[in-house]
Amino acid sequence: MQFAFTKANEKVYNSSMEKELTEQTVQQNLIYDGKIIRLYRDDVTLPNGQAAVREYVSHPGGAAVLPIDDEGNVYLVRQFRYPYRTELLEVPAGKLEQNEAPQQAAIRELEEETGLRAGDVRELGVFYPTPGYTDERLHIYLATHLVQGNMHLDSDEFVSVIKIPFDEVLQMVRNNAIKDGKTCFAVMRYALER
Amino acid sequence: MQFAFTKANEKVYNSSMEKELTEQTVQQNLIYDGKIIRLYRDDVTLPNGQAAVREYVSHPGGAAVLPIDDEGNVYLVRQFRYPYRTELLEVPAGKLEQNEAPQQAAIRELEEETGLRAGDVRELGVFYPTPGYTDERLHIYLATHLVQGNMHLDSDEFVSVIKIPFDEVLQMVRNNAIKDGKTCFAVMRYALER
Numbered sequence: 001m002q003f004a005f006t007k008a009n010e011k012v013y014n015s016s017m018e019k020e021l022t023e024q025t026v027q028q029n030l031i032y033d034g035k036i037i038r039l040y041r042d043d044v045t046l047p048n049g050q051a052a053v054r055e056y057v058s059h060p061g062g063a064a065v066l067p068i069d070d071e072g073n074v075y076l077v078r079q080f081r082y083p084y085r086t087e088l089l090e091v092p093a094g095k096l097e098q099n100e101a102p103q104q105a106a107i108r109e110l111e112e113e114t115g116l117r118a119g120d121v122r123e124l125g126v127f128y129p130t131p132g133y134t135d136e137r138l139h140i141y142l143a144t145h146l147v148q149g150n151m152h153l154d155s156d157e158f159v160s161v162i163k164i165p166f167d168e169v170l171q172m173v174r175n176n177a178i179k180d181g182k183t184c185f186a187v188m189r190y191a192l193e194r
Numbered sequence: 195m196q197f198a199f200t201k202a203n204e205k206v207y208n209s210s211m212e213k214e215l216t217e218q219t220v221q222q223n224l225i226y227d228g229k230i231i232r233l234y235r236d237d238v239t240l241p242n243g244q245a246a247v248r249e250y251v252s253h254p255g256g257a258a259v260l261p262i263d264d265e266g267n268v269y270l271v272r273q274f275r276y277p278y279r280t281e282l283l284e285v286p287a288g289k290l291e292q293n294e295a296p297q298q299a300a301i302r303e304l305e306e307e308t309g310l311r312a313g314d315v316r317e318l319g320v321f322y323p324t325p326g327y328t329d330e331r332l333h334i335y336l337a338t339h340l341v342q343g344n345m346h347l348d349s350d351e352f353v354s355v356i357k358i359p360f361d362e363v364l365q366m367v368r369n370n371a372i373k374d375g376k377t378c379f380a381v382m383r384y385a386l387e388r
Contacts, residue, residue: 188382
């Protein structure tokens with residue numbers, strides 16, 4: 001088993017130089033092919049040669065957007081999240097359509113869920129929400145210079161739109177009133193950059 | 195369909211006052227009962243009375259810890275993450291054992307994965323990594339006053355431990371060299387609080 005305390009260096013950014021952590025696919029097994037997610041239970045070989053199983057969800061990827069108007073207000077959507085059986089406050093977001101660029105998805109979801117169009121959109125980053133068991137990539141954007149467009153939700157989407165000053169939203173992230181991962185990511189990234 | 199622009203107020207914190215977003219379970223259907231995750235495909239009723247299906251993963255919950263030594267260095271683990279077929283740099287973390295408190299899990303995983311014991315542990319927050327399709331709660335802690343303990347990994351765990359100054363880790367979050375959600379959350383929360 002490898003155990004290495006190293007000074008931060010190029011190896012951190014170029015992990016391909018070290019192969020001893022890699023797991024090899026022996027067989028990919030599709031367990032469930034759903035509306036949004038697929039579940040796999042793959043047979044793999046561990047770095048020490050032993051056999052193991054890896055269960056994970058495959059997801060098309062998502063895009064989310066932090067919309068801030070000229071007065072510094074953020075627009076969040078409140079929606080029921082079935083896995084938690086509760087409503088959450090979140091930045092507008094959705095999954096990528098087939099062949100859709102993440103930034104286009106962010107712009108589309110912003111207008112669909114809030115009725116707002118952005119004069120300016122830029123990337124805040126991308127993150128992997130919980131890499132032990134999903135392959136989802138979540139692309140996060142900042143939208144500014146907002147103007148009114150047309151709201152049009154999917155037939156199974158029910159949301160309320162809430163307008164809150166950014167500093168209050170940041171406080172809600174810091175005191176855990178906001179718990180959604182992509183919203184925490186977007187708000188903290190922007191707070192550290194502005 | 196409800197559409198409400200409201201000023202931020204108590205309603206944001208007490209969403210139970212508004213029931214029109216709630217989805218009701220008609221039948222819970224267990225699709226897959228795995229080693230770590232379970233997959234459900236539930237029949238639900240939407241706020242407008244229509245029938246729909248909700249697919250989601252049930253997970254026991256996780257705990258992660260940002261370990262910082264007296265010189266301001268952070269200890270991260272590099273491990274292969276099968277869903278992405280790549281190595282990621284992450285804070286030490288793991289799932290909760292049965293009846294295990296999140297803080298105990300964080301302390302246990304810290305020693306198991308890095309061989310470090312913490313003289314002081316405090317909560318940085320909790321977040322929901324991707325609430326559309328998982329019920330996982332991720333509890334995040336800060337560990338300081340670190341001393342040497344005993345490393346002991348699970349039989350299917352292979353990790354390298356990396357020591358990096360905090361400011362460099364923060365830079366890696368901001369330039370997307372670090373993509374793991376719980377690591378981004380922990381690093382940014384600490385950066386905003388110190």
